[in-house]
Amino acid sequence: MSQLSDRYKPQDVESKTYKWWEENSYFEAQDTSTKPPYCIILPPPNVTGFLHMGHALDHTLQDVLIRWKRMSGFNTLWLPGTDHAGIATQSVVEKDLAKQGIKRHDIGREEFVEKVWEWKHQYGDRIVSQMKRLGDSCDWSRLTFTLDEGVSKAVRKVFVDLYKKQRIYKGTRLINWSPKLESAISDLEVEYKDVKGSIWHIKYPLSDGSGYLTAATTRPETLLGDTAVCVNPTDERYKEHIGKTVELPLVGRKLKIIADDYVDKEFGSGVVKITPAHDFNDYEIGQRHQLEMLNILNKDGTLNENAPEKFQGLDTKKAREQVVSELEEQGLLLKVEPYTHSVGHCQRTGCVVEPLLSEQWFVNTKDMAIPAKRVVESETIVFEPESWTKTYLHWMNNIQDWCISRQLWWGHQVPAWYCSDCQHITVKEQDPAECENCNSKNIQQDEDVLDTWFSSGLWPFSTMGWPEETEAQKTFYPTNVLVTGHDIIFFWVARMIMLGLEFKQDVPFRTVYIHGLIRDSQGRKMSKSLNNSIDPVEMIEEYGADALRFTLMSQIASGRDIKFSTQRLESSRNFMNKIWNAARFALNVLEDFEPPKEEPLTAVSSRAHLSDADVWIIQKTGECEKAVDDALSNMRFSDAAGALYDFVWHEFCDWYLEFIKPVVYGDKPEEKAATQLVLSQVLNRVVRLLHPFSPFISEEIYQKLPIKSEACVIDQYPTVKNDKTWLALGVEDVAFEVDVTRAVITAIRNIRGENRISPGQKIKAKLIPHADKGQKILGKGQSSIMTLAGLAECEIVSEADKNKCAVTPVVLKDISIDVVIPLEGLVDFEEEIKRLEKNIDKLSKEENQISKRLSNDNFVKNAPDEVVEEAKQQQASLQQQIESLKSSLLRLK
């Protein structure tokens, strides 16, 4: 015992163990194998990012599955990667340069990209080493970065292919523009937030001088880009004005009054100003009516030359103030009202997004959405929890074209070259030397890069060597499970499904496991601004990776968020320590143990000497294996963790280790040897069962076991099927007998506790079994009962004088035993009277309920026979117990 500390110290174990696993290549998958494949692709984290709690959860889920399947005989591949994360990474480097007073435009594209690469080389390992600290058992030999050559090839091939199929096109459309990024962003990157603002009602004078129309707006500065006003064609108030014009305030332009069904007669004045270049609805109206699209914004969100000179160069906020004040001066402002409306914000920078008319690259997703919908409808791909299916299908049904070009420098540059001579666009996988149309050498590559999600969307096959034909793809595509949060179902999951079907003609994965978010202990999102983020690496340092992993797994419930608290972590850490100490005890007991020569894990030769407790723990091990297997098969991770916790703590430690102490400290070598064998076998299974959840401590203990093979990480996962021979040693009837013994011990302990009999005080007990079977059980359990209940004497009798005694009836199935403890001289009877009254009260309530049920004719008539029968038995048993307690009470009073 001396060589092991009585505290489990994760830091002594984790890094050395991980290194050893890596050195032995235990995580590496085989491209070809006779084993069945099992593959998960890791959602690639931002290459220069930190590991956060969301990753910890996401990765632990995947690692549990992977380790479980690896131990279950699968050729497992957990394919890791990192993402160049275009906007995020570029922003970080830009911020860093800004500290030195440098802007990216100062140093130019080439040098800037060089700086980002430097940054990547400096910080790119951090996230990987953090993943290793968590215990992620990825096949690192396959680590892929989204800008790697192979992936880049895949990206170009897909782009060119889709372009040729006319699924990718270049067009001038209204897009979401982030003035801070000076780039287009996709619909998904816009976050709508309710903002308290105002609505301004503005007079638009009729050109014929007959009055004015009133249009309301929440963005008055956009009136500078108005090219029409619009009314509902059936609106009697304005019918006569349709086709006429109004004067645009502050600008003087004549605007046509048009009619369109889009306008709601009931809303406001029923007149809408139309700014086709800066509003999505207006854009559509503009297209229907062939209106001029007047772009009034520069890239940085300031007003451009299409606005009157005095507004040029102002940002939208200042322009708004000035427009409003001028309207007021000219008496064109009718009223201002407070108004709350939702405003699009850039997900990355938080700035207000401006709809802007701009030329960009798009993917036409409509056709690809059709098969992507079908595979989910047909359950070829299944979402867990299932409720996400609806969300996914809804989005697919309303899918918009995907704007894939970004005006950034960090990423996959669009493989399109413009000819300055013939204007032809050459789209090619290899950099062309000349225009494919006119052979001019005067060509220039498109400056834009592709949306990061474009390359991520190819991840399930680009990481496996596509477009080359590789063994890896044959073996591992489609992958089995995708584990991720719901925030990227559209960004990533949907795109992988569409692109996988398009380019691999098969789904990328079978199951999508969507987990919740990690929140703080108050249920708030973890965020920088609230400063409530918890660093998983700090948690690992303080509590150990196993404790963190176990906490997450015991709290994860399908589709629900996790409120993370260190209290739970502490409890998991205590659990790890419990296991550690149980192992410490066991290893001490096993010091002089010599494993039998024959196949040790299923050795049955010593069956004759097995104690009831041995049989019992084997039986319970089997039950635990079944529970864990069921839970993991259904991805019910908290059930699996809970089953392990209960089994290890409350069965193995609380009872089995206590039961065997007299045996292992005793003087019967055959019994001791048998128990040693069982103990070593059970502990071996305990650590293997725990391994997916707590890989470090389980490997550490495993390596010290007298019975083991090479490594826990690659040993077989214990299941009822795999353990059939050994588990056959567990006998249900014997296990039940031990359960009766436990119940008797608990009853005595209860009497002791409630009567405050000091633990050190040895007492006498009489046990009265009401049948031969009970007598036999007590006979077998007697010595355990004496030890564990602290008895000096234990008589098994058919009848006893119960005067001045505490009496507790113990009833389990068909076994009924009265536990009788003489109290005379030990305590006064007040506590015992209280205890009895409390128990009588409790049992009477139960009995009452059952009686009520049984006296209901309809229940007896309609309920299944076995339910009625069970109720009757319960009633009889309760009545008997109550009687027994009542008579004891009388004897005390």
Next chain:
RNA sequence: GCGGACAUAGCUCAGUUGGUAGAGCACCAGCUCGACACGCUGGUGGUCAGAGGUUCGAGUCCUCUUGUCCGCACCA
């Protein structure tokens, strides 16, 4: 506006075809009993958000109400 999720012990959550509520933490009482005080033993906590319905029987199924959260759409 449409859709989804949730409401169970003080806290965090289990509760899988409807059979009469469980765990961990916290709390109370007592314990150096040859692994562990990150421990051991015993114990106290619940009108299962509210109302109605189906049923012999509802935490579980249906309807409505209230409250919380999350998507999507609209927002002149």
